[in-house]
Every structure is written in C-alpha cells, then in structure tokens.
Amino acid sequence: MKHQIQFILLFIFSANSLLAQTSSNPEKRIDSLFSKYNANTSGVAVGIVQDGKIIFEKGYGSANLEYNIPITPKTVFNVGSVSKQFTTFSIFLLEKQGKISLDDDIRKYIPELPVYEKTITIRHLCSHTSGLKDQWSLLTLAGWRMDDVITSEQVLKLVTKQKELNFAPGSQFKYSNTGFTLLTEIVKRVSGKSFSTFVKENIFDPLGMENSLIYDDNEKIVKNRAYSYGNENGIYSKRNLNSSSVGPTNVYTTVEDLSKWTANFENPKIGDVAFIKHFNERSSLDNGDPAILAVSDGETIYHAKGQFMRNYKGINVYNHTGSDAGFKSYLGRFQDNKLSIILLSNDEDFVAYKAGMNIAEFYLADKFKKREKVTETQQKAEEKPKPTPTANLKQYEGKFENVELSSIFTTKIIDGKLTMTHNRLSDAVLTEVDKDKFTGAITFGVEVNFQRNKKGEITGLSITNFGATNVKFSKIK
Incomplete structure (x- = not known):
C-alpha cells in the first residue's frame, strides 16, 4: 500500500510538473495546439520571430x-x-x-x-x-466559378465596364x-x-x-x-x-x-x-x-x-x-x-x-493588460412580423440581364420555390424576407430586390453580396 501511495504521488507530481512545463513553455503549447495534425492530414507551418530572428519554427x-x-x-x-x-x-x-x-x-x-x-x-x-465593387463579387455574378482560370487582365477588363460604385x-x-x-x-x-x-x-x-x-x-x-x-x-x-x-x-x-x-x-x-x-x-x-x-x-x-x-x-x-x-x-x-x-x-x-x-x-501573457468588462446597453430588438408568403411567386419569374457583366439570371418556380438559375452556377433557392425582397446564396450570400415601374410591373432586380451593392439586372423576358 505504501508503495502504491508513493507511486500515485509520484505520478501526480510528474503530471503536474509536465503540465507546468507545458504551460510555461510556449513551444510545447504550440505543439499541443496543433497536435491534431499528422502525416495523414493537412497542416500548418509556424514561425515565431523575436528581435528579427526566428526563435521557433516547425x-x-x-x-x-x-x-x-x-x-x-x-x-x-x-x-x-x-x-x-x-x-x-x-x-x-x-x-x-x-x-x-x-x-x-x-x-x-x-x-x-x-x-x-x-x-x-x-x-x-x-x-x-x-x-469600387469587389472583383470576386462581380465575377460570381458574371457566372465565373472560383475554380476558373482568372487572370489580372480579365479582372481589369471587367472592372473597366463598371459604371457604378x-x-x-x-x-x-x-x-x-x-x-x-x-x-x-x-x-x-x-x-x-x-x-x-x-x-x-x-x-x-x-x-x-x-x-x-x-x-x-x-x-x-x-x-x-x-x-x-x-x-x-x-x-x-x-x-x-x-x-x-x-x-x-x-x-x-x-x-x-x-x-x-x-x-x-x-x-x-x-x-x-x-x-x-x-x-x-x-x-x-x-x-x-x-x-x-x-x-x-x-x-x-x-x-x-x-x-x-x-x-x-x-x-x-x-x-x-x-x-x-x-x-x-x-x-x-x-x-x-x-x-x-x-x-x-x-x-x-x-x-x-x-x-x-x-x-x-x-x-x-505577462504583458497583456486585463480587459475591462465591456458593458453595452442591451436593447431588445423590435421583432418584425414574418412576411406572409407571397401567393403569386409567378410574378417574379423572368430573365434578367446585366450588360456590363455579360450575365443573365433566370428566376422560375421549381418544386414550389422561387429559384434563381444561371447557366454556369448552381441554382439558388430564394427566401422571401419582405415585399419584393429575397435572400439566397449565389456562391456567396445575396440579397435580391425586385424593382417595379409605376404600373406595378416588375422591370428588373438588383443583387447585393459581400462586396458589391445593388448590381442591377434589367428584365428582358
């Protein structure tokens, strides 16, 4: 029993000692942080530079x-x-x-x-x-996929056609x-x-x-x-x-x-x-x-x-x-x-x-200051009533073109849902969030707003994503 107690105490002491070494040794903590990576996984290269010299790299x-x-x-x-x-x-x-x-x-x-x-x-x-509208946003709306061959010359050509900021x-x-x-x-x-x-x-x-x-x-x-x-x-x-x-x-x-x-x-x-x-x-x-x-x-x-x-x-x-x-x-x-x-x-x-x-x-850690607790006035956001689904989704069907992007999107009802299609992109199901306003995902998340004339007829739509605001498409059919 005495030997068992000594062994347990030795084990606890060793474990605590190892933990102390790990917590005080940044390099071992980095090893621990990236311990999931091995020869059968992707991974990461790490470099730590102090006073202009590498003190750790792995x-x-x-x-x-x-x-x-x-x-x-x-x-x-x-x-x-x-x-x-x-x-x-x-x-x-x-x-x-x-x-x-x-x-x-x-x-x-x-x-x-x-x-x-x-x-x-x-x-x-x-x-x-x-x-300037973001190039990746524009390329996506023009029907480019992120695995396409994309050159600086092609980006420049696209940007020179953009008349709006x-x-x-x-x-x-x-x-x-x-x-x-x-x-x-x-x-x-x-x-x-x-x-x-x-x-x-x-x-x-x-x-x-x-x-x-x-x-x-x-x-x-x-x-x-x-x-x-x-x-x-x-x-x-x-x-x-x-x-x-x-x-x-x-x-x-x-x-x-x-x-x-x-x-x-x-x-x-x-x-x-x-x-x-x-x-x-x-x-x-x-x-x-x-x-x-x-x-x-x-x-x-x-x-x-x-x-x-x-x-x-x-x-x-x-x-x-x-x-x-x-x-x-x-x-x-x-x-x-x-x-x-x-x-x-x-x-x-x-x-x-x-x-x-x-x-x-x-x-x-020893040089960082402890953050003061940030207090913010919590105001309960006024909940907007969820929009009643539009009975007539068919009114949003059509073909919409942006000449500057040489791009055409088609909206049509597929399986009862308003869907946006493009001949080079995956279909995007649109979800209604307000009158004439929908959200979906065309590679990136988008907001789609339909425009009407004085007669109430839909004449176009605009698309906004993370880097481009109100990119306009005119209804052509």
Whole structure:
C-alpha cells in the first residue's frame, strides 16, 4: 500500500510538473495546439520571430497528401490576403522614388477606367475606400466559378465596364480586392516591369526571400509548394487554385522568408524608419475620420495599408489573415514587443486569426493588460412580423440581364420555390424576407430586390453580396 501511495504521488507530481512545463513553455503549447495534425492530414507551418530572428519554427501535417510530403518551415504556401501588404509596399516604394503621388487620380495611369462623379485616388485603393465593387463579387455574378482560370487582365477588363460604385470614393471603408488588382497595374505601367519582376527586384531579392514569388501564371511550377485541402467527415479532397490574379492574393512564400519581411519593419533594409512609420499609419476617410473595419471586444480595428491595426489588451498589433482556395494564413507583428507570429496552412478549416492570437497569449501573457468588462446597453430588438408568403411567386419569374457583366439570371418556380438559375452556377433557392425582397446564396450570400415601374410591373432586380451593392439586372423576358 505504501508503495502504491508513493507511486500515485509520484505520478501526480510528474503530471503536474509536465503540465507546468507545458504551460510555461510556449513551444510545447504550440505543439499541443496543433497536435491534431499528422502525416495523414493537412497542416500548418509556424514561425515565431523575436528581435528579427526566428526563435521557433516547425511544420505540422502534410504539404501533399498524395505523397505524404511533410510541411516544414521551407514549405511554400499561398498566403492569400497577406499579399496585400506587399502590393501597398510596392506603391509606397514608387512614391518614395518620386514616380507617383498617393493623391494621384488612378485614371492618370489607367485611363480606360470610367470617369466617376468623384475622383478615385491611389490612396483610396490602398485603404479600401475607393467604392469600387469587389472583383470576386462581380465575377460570381458574371457566372465565373472560383475554380476558373482568372487572370489580372480579365479582372481589369471587367472592372473597366463598371459604371457604378458602392459609394462615393473616400466616404466609407469597405473591403475591396479590386483596388489591389488596380494597384499592381499601376506598378506595372509606372515601372515598365511586370508586378512579379518589380516585387522580386525591390523586395524579395534585397531581403533574401529566396523562396518567394508572385504567382502570376497558374501553370507555373513552384518547388516545395503545399497543396490545399478540404475535409468533410474525415475524407480529404483537393482545393483547386487556378487564379493568377495578383495584388489581392497570390504571393507564395515560406515561414522563413516571411520572418525576413517582418524583420524589415524593425531594422529596415528597404526604406528607412520614416518610411516604415509612414507605411504603418492608419488609413483615413476623406473627412479625416479613421478607416475602421470593426469594433471587437471594445477595441477598434483600424486599417493601415494592407494590414489591420488594433490595441489588443494594451499592446499594439499589426496583422492580417489570408484565405484563398483552401489556403489560410496569419501574419501578426507585435511591433512594440519586437515579436512576430507567422502561420501558413493548407487546411481549409484552419481558423488563422484565433490560432495567431492564442499563440500571442503564450508569449505575451505577462504583458497583456486585463480587459475591462465591456458593458453595452442591451436593447431588445423590435421583432418584425414574418412576411406572409407571397401567393403569386409567378410574378417574379423572368430573365434578367446585366450588360456590363455579360450575365443573365433566370428566376422560375421549381418544386414550389422561387429559384434563381444561371447557366454556369448552381441554382439558388430564394427566401422571401419582405415585399419584393429575397435572400439566397449565389456562391456567396445575396440579397435580391425586385424593382417595379409605376404600373406595378416588375422591370428588373438588383443583387447585393459581400462586396458589391445593388448590381442591377434589367428584365428582358
């Protein structure tokens, strides 16, 4: 019995000791966080940078499930929207060289764009305040699928046909990938080089980012690259990435290379301290108000040139996530603490921001301030009565065309439900939410509003999704 008690006490002591080591050892906590990944799963590459040097790097899971190739810190990933900071940095380099001004009219460089009532400037493109409808939203409504081959040239051609904006330039903040495609076109036309060449010569090469590239050709061979996967009920399937549209996405890089990128913000090899400070400044609307993404947990999230900035528990952090065709990424710079966190994943379900901030807690818990409880006045929303289903759904049937998108949607009753069809997209069942207003899903969630003339006849409809407001379709039949 005595030996049993000694064994139990020894076991408890060992377990508590191991737990203490794990809780005080950030690296072991990272191992625990990603313990679900193995040779038979997709996974994530992790890099932690302190004072400009990597203090932890590791891969979890497989870069290629067909050949069970492991993820390492040298594995190349598409970083999705983390690409945007490289695009804006390129623009700022051109400004530093005196070749452009952020307040230039974008039509000075891309004259084929429509003349809008108010001028769109380069600054508007950099700060998501241009009012331009999002390219992925437009492509979807034009009948494109996200696995189609999509080039920057095709996006530009589509954008030049858009005569209406979401809002007046400089008056609001609304995330728009379109602006970053146009920024790469400006870089190309001003520098006389392709965007990929400009970034290689002015960013990648000077920083020694040897395994980084701009993926502007969907047939390009990329050594050591990861492939992305989805997982449904334990069964993996590949995600297709055929887009070669650059600017908003399609920087391919590694954890090791991104560590060199983050180090440049502390000890600049490209630019200088004043340049970095200028780049990190918060974006603003034309009236001087800050460009705000959201307010979360009582903390305001500001936009700052291809990245977002917030004061998180008393510490300033610049970060951005990325998501493209099953690839997920997080890049966070806790600049005052000289700490950067890099996460690159080929797991479609990876929640990059949450994982990044969890890891920040591992390293900065003793420096974070305890949040004060945010109290908000809770007002019970007035419940609207549910609309009585329209007896005559047939009145909404018809064909509707948008000439700018070269796209036609048909609405018809299928199995008693009003359904929206397109010759290249999946059918979307529409649910009535108000008079002449319906919701559904055309790749992304949409709101569909039918328009009537003075006689009460339906003459058209407008579609709003996450990045495009009131895209108008005229009834043609």
